[in-house]
């Protein structure tokens with residue numbers, strides 16, 4: 001009997017040692033301890049033995065059973081550890097991988113310029129105003145003293161919507177309707193800027209059907225052209241970061257200002273390169289003037305008591321000049337390479353004290 005037990009133990013021990021998988025270990029366990037397992041059967045046979053035989057065989061069987069259970073458990077644990085390590089290796093996440101550079105966003109130069117404009121004019125005491133892109137004839141033209149025969153009203157300039165019961169709507173052709181909306185809404189003194197989208201049926205190398213302007217409006221008592229000049233001079237020097245930059249005011253015409261002027265900045269043109277704030281050349285950047293008395297009357301402000309000035313500037317143009325961007329059309333191409341090159345950090349916001357651009 002003990003020979004047979006020895007043989008059984010040796011055979012089971014070598015099967016346990018040879019097992020490579022948890023399934024093989026389970027198979028050995030069932031062969032020994034299952035309902036019809038070899039050890040289970042031997043245990044059952046004890047009842048048919050004599051007392052004497054049962055005592056010696058029983059003790060040997062118990063010892064063997066304990067021994068094999070421990071070996072099975074140890075082997076199982078060993079195989080589980082191996083399996084876990086394999087999984088950990090296979091499913092490893094490399095958390096040290098840094099973000100890919102193209103995931104870093106950039107601020108579009110138009111947004112950057114608008115933020116700079118808000119910072120500069122904000123410092124000068126201007127409030128921020130806005131109006132809708134879809135306008136009525138009244139705000140865009142009529143109240144601004146633009147008569148029906150004015151060329152700006154003709155369809156080659158203006159995008160009109162289909163006529164409706166409520167009147168013909170249009171895409172605003174300039175930010176000047178925000179002047180009207182603000183004056184209808186607020187009592188003087190008024191001091192606002194209004195940057196935003198504007199639209200005209202124009203499409204070539206220097207014109208886009210969708211572009212941006214910034215409007216400025218100041219209404220108060222005793223406002224004169226000197227205020228307009230110093231305001232624009234301070235602005236241009238701050239924006240172009242040129243302390244000695246000069247401006248040139250040329251007489252011009254706008255239906256909603258009288259007198260009106262176009263403003264040029266001082267620059268030096270040299271074989272295709274351009275330096276702003278020095279030299280003897282001039283570049284036009286904006287239109288302005290004293291608010292026409294008829295416009296004030298149109299919004300219920302008495303021109304005998306209040307006067308004011310207004311200006312309007314193309315945002316693309318001053319952005320191209322300041323940041324040396326050669327082609328207007330690239331602003332709207334959504335080309336990530338262009339934005340990576342000309343864009344700005346989303347973290348460093350322009351401020352007067354902290355610097356306008358990084």
Ligand code: PHE
Nearest residue numbers: 174176254287288310311312
């Ligand atoms: N609205 C004018 C334009 O688009 C610019 C302007 C604004 C001129 C305010 C004078 C005063 O050309």
